Amino acid sequence: MSLHELAGQAAPKSILVNLNDLEKNYYEKKPDTDNPTQLVAFGTSGHRGTSLDGSFTESHILAIAQAVCDYRAKQGYSGKLYLGKDTHFLSGAAQKTSLEVFAANNVEVVFQADNGFTPTPVISWAILRHNNQKTTSLADGVIITPSHNPPCDGGIKYNGPNGGPADTDVTNWIQNQANHYLKSNLNNIKRVSYERAVAMPNVQTIDFAEDYIADLENIIDLRAISERKIRIGVDPLGGAGSAYWEPIAARYNLDITVVNKSIDPTFSFMTVDHDGKIRMDCSSPYAMRGLVALKDRFDIAFANDPDTDRHGIVVPSVGLMNPNHYLAVAIQYLFTNRPNWAKGIGVGKTLVSSGMIDRVVAGLGVKLVDVPVGFKWFVEGLYNSTIGFGGEESAGASFLRKNGQVWSTDKDGIILNLLAAEILAKTQHDPGQIYQEIEKSFGKSFYTRIDQGITPEQKNAFKGLTPEKVQVERLAGDTIIAKLTHAPGNGVLIGGLKVVSTEGWFAARPSGTENIYKIYAESFKNQEHLDNILTEAKKIVDQSLA
16 A cells, blocks of 8 residues: 555644534534435444544434433443543534433433543443442443544444443444434434533533542552653553543652643644544554654653554564554463463454464463454453453453453553553563564564455455355465354354465455455565465455455
C-alpha cells in the first residue's frame, strides 16, 4: 500500500474536521432506512459511523439506547448500567442522547462526574466489581467510542454482565431491534430532556478513576517500577485515559511525564497516519511519530487510543514495538512471573496474530487457544480464569490479576502499558531487547497485513468457503499442514480462510464495510518468502472463491 504524502507529518488545518458540521448533521440528518449503510450494524466493536454521511446520528443512538433497554428488560437485568465515553466529538452528543433514553426507561445509569471521560477497560472493571459482590441485580455497560477511528467518527458498543463485549447473538438482537425503531420512525422510544434526565434519582455520577487506580497494585508490580525509578513518558493521544496517568504516578510514586495533555476533538496535535487520515492508532509508526521521537528521553514510553483499550509501547532499543512482538514478550514474562496463577491455564490469541506467539506458548508448555478476530472470544476464558492472557494483533489485550482472578474482560491499554514498565524494572531489559532474545530462540518473523480489492460477488462467496476448496498442497514451496475455516481454539467460523505451512501462513477475511478483503501473512524465513506467500495467497483466494 503506497504511503500518503502527509504520512507521519503534523496534521495540517486543511484536513481537520469541522465540528459544527458534525454537530449539525448529528441532530438534523435522518438516516435513509432503504440504504443499508445508514442502518445500525454491530461489527466486532459495536456500531460505528459518522454524522457526515448519515451513519451515526441522534436517530441511531435513540434507537440503539432503547434497544439496549429492551434487551435488559428481556434478560431481567436490573442492576446499574455503567456508561462511558471517549474524547471523540460525537461521543459527547451520543452520551447525552443515551442518557435521555436510559433515564426515561428507569435504568439505574452511572456515568463519569463533571462530564468527564471513561476508558473502556474501566467500564469492564466496574461491571465485574459490581457483579462479583454476589448481587442479585446484574450490571452491564455501554461505551460510546469508535476506538482509534478518525475524529469525524462515532461509535457505541454494549458490554454484558460478564464485563466484556457482547456476543453475536446479543448484538444481533440489539441491532435488529434498533433497526425496527429506525424503520418505524422512532415510534415507542421513551425519552426525557437531558436536563430532566440528569436530575432523576436513577441517574448517578461518580469518579470511576479512584477505585480503578487503587486496584492496579493487584495486577501490576508497581512497587518494583517505583523502586527502580523507571522514567516513563506517556502520550494519551488526547484520549479518555488522559486524566488517569498523573493520579497513578502520585499514588504509586512513579516517575511519569505526560508529554501531551491536550483534549481536542479535532485531534489537531496528531501526526497523520499512512493513508493521509488522522487516526489515533497507537500501534502506527506514522500516528505515533511524536512519541517515538522522544524515545531517548525516557526508559520506556507508551500511548493509548481514545478509549484507552489499546497500547503502544516505545523503547530505546527498537522504538515503537510491533504489537505482535510485544504480545509475545508479555506472554513469556507473565507466565514465568505470576506464581499464583493456576496450573493449566491457557493463552488466547486471534488466529491472525503472529505465529511467534504459538512458538513462545509451546516453549512455555502452555495451552494455546486460537480464536477468530474479535476480543469477545476471550471474554469467557478471562472471566472464568481459564486463560491467563488474551490478545490480538491490533494491540489489544488483557490478563489476570496477580492472584489469578479476573481483572477485566475487555482490552485494557493501561495495564499493558504498565506491564511493559514492570518488565523493564524486574528484568532490567526493555521489551524490545527481550523480543530480540525470543527471536534467537524461535527464529525471525516477517509479518504483514494488506488490503486486496474484490467484487461484491466474491465477497459474498467467502461465506461458502471450505478447506476442500483449497486445491494446492504447498505454499511458497513449503508443505501445507492446515487449511482452516474454523478457529481451532473454539471451533467457530473465522469468516474467511487460513492456510498454514511448515514455515509460514496466510489468512484472508472480507471487510465488513468495503469491497476488499484483508490478507494477513507471516514467514519464518525471510522477506522474499513473505512476498511469495502473499502472491500465492491472492491466487489461492481467487481460485477458492471462483
